[in-house]
Amino acid sequence: MLKTFSLGGIHPAENKLSASSAIQVLPIPETVSIPISQHIGAPATPVVKKNDEVKVGQLIAKSSGFVSANIHSSVSGTVFKVDDIMDASGFRRTSIIIKVDGDEWMETIDRSEDLVKEISAGKEEIIKKIAEAGIVGLGGATFPAHVKLSVPPGKTAEVLIINAVECEPYLTSDHRVMLEKGDEVLVGTQILMKALGVDRAIVGIENNKPDAIAHLTKLAGNYKGIEICPLKTQYPQGGEKQLISATIKREIPSGALPIEVGAVVQNVGTALAVYEAVQKNKPLFERVATITGKSLKNPSNWKFRIGTPVKDLIDAAGGLPEDTGKIVGGGPMMGKALTTVDVPLTKGSSGLLLLPREEAVRKESKPCIRCGKCVSVCPMGLEPFLLMVLADKKAYERLESDAVMDCIECGSCSFTCPANRPLLDYIRLGKGKVGQIMRSRK
Amino acid sequence: MNTKVLVAPSPHVHSGDSIQKNMYGVVFAMLPALVFSFVYFGMGAIIVTLTAVASCYLFEFLISKYLLKKVPTITDGSALITGILLAFNVPANLPIWIILIGALVAIGIGKMTFGGLGNNVFNPALVGRVFLLISFPVQMTSWPKPLGFDTAYFDAQTGATPLALIKEGLKKGEPLSQLMHDVPGNMDLLMGNMGGSMGEVAGIALLLGLAYMLFKKIITWHIPVAVLGTVAVFSGILHMSNPEAYAGPLFHILTGGLLLGAIFMATDYVTSPMSNKGMIIYGIGIGLLTVIIRVFGAYPEGVSFAILIMNAFVPLINVYVKPKRFGEKRK
Ligand code: SF4
Ligand code: SF4
Numbered sequence: 001m002l003k004t005f006s007l008g009g010i011h012p013a014e015n016k017l018s019a020s021s022a023i024q025v026l027p028i029p030e031t032v033s034i035p036i037s038q039h040i041g042a043p044a045t046p047v048v049k050k051n052d053e054v055k056v057g058q059l060i061a062k063s064s065g066f067v068s069a070n071i072h073s074s075v076s077g078t079v080f081k082v083d084d085i086m087d088a089s090g091f092r093r094t095s096i097i098i099k100v101d102g103d104e105w106m107e108t109i110d111r112s113e114d115l116v117k118e119i120s121a122g123k124e125e126i127i128k129k130i131a132e133a134g135i136v137g138l139g140g141a142t143f144p145a146h147v148k149l150s151v152p153p154g155k156t157a158e159v160l161i162i163n164a165v166e167c168e169p170y171l172t173s174d175h176r177v178m179l180e181k182g183d184e185v186l187v188g189t190q191i192l193m194k195a196l197g198v199d200r201a202i203v204g205i206e207n208n209k210p211d212a213i214a215h216l217t218k219l220a221g222n223y224k225g226i227e228i229c230p231l232k233t234q235y236p237q238g239g240e241k242q243l244i245s246a247t248i249k250r251e252i253p254s255g256a257l258p259i260e261v262g263a264v265v266q267n268v269g270t271a272l273a274v275y276e277a278v279q280k281n282k283p284l285f286e287r288v289a290t291i292t293g294k295s296l297k298n299p300s301n302w303k304f305r306i307g308t309p310v311k312d313l314i315d316a317a318g319g320l321p322e323d324t325g326k327i328v329g330g331g332p333m334m335g336k337a338l339t340t341v342d343v344p345l346t347k348g349s350s351g352l353l354l355l356p357r358e359e360a361v362r363k364e365s366k367p368c369i370r371c372g373k374c375v376s377v378c379p380m381g382l383e384p385f386l387l388m389v390l391a392d393k394k395a396y397e398r399l400e401s402d403a404v405m406d407c408i409e410c411g412s413c414s415f416t417c418p419a420n421r422p423l424l425d426y427i428r429l430g431k432g433k434v435g436q437i438m439r440s441r442k
Numbered sequence: 443m444n445t446k447v448l449v450a451p452s453p454h455v456h457s458g459d460s461i462q463k464n465m466y467g468v469v470f471a472m473l474p475a476l477v478f479s480f481v482y483f484g485m486g487a488i489i490v491t492l493t494a495v496a497s498c499y500l501f502e503f504l505i506s507k508y509l510l511k512k513v514p515t516i517t518d519g520s521a522l523i524t525g526i527l528l529a530f531n532v533p534a535n536l537p538i539w540i541i542l543i544g545a546l547v548a549i550g551i552g553k554m555t556f557g558g559l560g561n562n563v564f565n566p567a568l569v570g571r572v573f574l575l576i577s578f579p580v581q582m583t584s585w586p587k588p589l590g591f592d593t594a595y596f597d598a599q600t601g602a603t604p605l606a607l608i609k610e611g612l613k614k615g616e617p618l619s620q621l622m623h624d625v626p627g628n629m630d631l632l633m634g635n636m637g638g639s640m641g642e643v644a645g646i647a648l649l650l651g652l653a654y655m656l657f658k659k660i661i662t663w664h665i666p667v668a669v670l671g672t673v674a675v676f677s678g679i680l681h682m683s684n685p686e687a688y689a690g691p692l693f694h695i696l697t698g699g700l701l702l703g704a705i706f707m708a709t710d711y712v713t714s715p716m717s718n719k720g721m722i723i724y725g726i727g728i729g730l731l732t733v734i735i736r737v738f739g740a741y742p743e744g745v746s747f748a749i750l751i752m753n754a755f756v757p758l759i760n761v762y763v764k765p766k767r768f769g770e771k772r773k
Binding site for chain 2: 012412
């Protein structure tokens, strides 16, 4: 029996259309627009101004707190302006706009492709380099990576878990990274192990990627303490709590962090970025994303410079299909719908999904038939039908006691409901409100 | 950009499951039992089924349109299920006018007074059935013998159900080992060769329906297994304590309406609990009550009553029995 998480789960159509398409390099655009807030936490503070000359990898905005991250230029050229522009959700956010000129990198960056296995940096130095490189969780959460590596006093890390699950349908960027950058990922994993002071790491991969499992298992023989762990293809296997439950059979209590059970989770793409930062001095200014969709001409995977317009990625894959009804940043289960394609790709962009109109339109919501299917698929053991009713009635105390804050917003409930009820929409509203109430109590 | 794109929160895809798919899935799962009932009871079964289904549709339509003044939603398939289940729960020679009354009670009182599909507390078909059982005890307990397709509708030969035979016999003080000679063997019981309501006799057909519903994930195993398991264990204990006074587990499971109830009526979405734990408690309750009524009660059969009684507890179960939360300490 393959390992999997303890409660609930669903199996949406996988649609990994771009799985066999090797990573290509997206051309550098004429201008990039780099937001100063691409991570969870405080926005970075710009350290460049109009007309400044910048190089690839140069710091352009500085981390402004413990939970924050540095931002580097992804191109060489001239700062055109620092201004508010529309982001993917339709909000105005400060961005640094750079006019590209050539492709001149910082001299400190080692641009060779040679694998550097020897880890010379010590624990402190590693964490410092990761923080300096502006690395955030590349699975989509964009939580600053160095913060997770700083284990709070009184707690000890026992095991590092690498999230290589990629449980979102359609997305394949992690899959391609494992196949094409396997050694780099494993060295990155060893660096993370050293930073945490643990001698065991588990790489969790869903078994719908047998080639990646085979490849990494073969390579892992050369690295001490790394186990490759095939997992059942079941959504949300890549949820942090679910992944820990699947790999080490421990359940994080409500409201606690993974370190509570001795685990630290990092995404496989993050491991690659860590390798590049520590071994090659390369800050995070490019990453891999999937562009996909059933009507798209060429579903594929691309390495892009941060700040490149979404539109460029779509054009590279054959252009926006006529029947596009929704443009989703990320996967179909947890991604965000974009209002326009005139927004930049950021550190958190793991993929772009173009859904045909007929799939994008929601079906009419019917009365609940009390089938209990939402309850049985919820990976957190909640009662989505009830939470929706309570959120609708604004019964915030009951929402709290029925554990609404445990919801990981995986969407399994809404996906499953035969009455097409917008369960998660209501639960999110309820969560927002209860969260506010809880904070005001403190 | 040339197209207008939609913006809505995640998830952006849906399983494609629908109320209709589940309802018609249940109907499909009932087909084997329906076919068996046609074969065993002939014309009678066909007339009863058509009457029950047509009247359930009609009453649902009329009540929602003229009394509740809502747009009728009869296409969801639930009236079809209630109709077939009502037919399954009555003898195949029941007069048409009694079926009409049953359908009116099932849909009118059992379902629409609560506000329609999703809101009713009791299984509508069972409300109809129990009403008829109390109002027309004679007609409701003259079971035609399963003689095959040429059975006449109006003057069918009638006989008692195995459960009634045993109950009567035991009352007269006859030992069970003696009585068992008068009831059909286990194989006959499984194939449905016994007296009883239209849809309850053919155990094999009902089990086929169960397998289909489990395979299609229309229902989960929890309720049927809890009901049947409890009946098996409880009747098994009684049987071992005194084999001459209490029938064994297999007899209890294969006779009467237990399989029909456990598979198609206790599992009704609307009137059963939401969590797996709740479903098991509810199933155990039905199993216990069924055996208690059958063995110690006045009626030979107790499945309908047991389900209706447990239906009444479902709101309570839903409030007090929460699913196991992730991260909760295991006891
Ligand atoms: S979105 Fe929340 S409530 Fe719905 S299934 Fe996921 S965790 Fe459960
Ligand atoms: S899945 Fe939908 S219809 Fe079924 S209980 Fe949940 S909310 Fe109600």
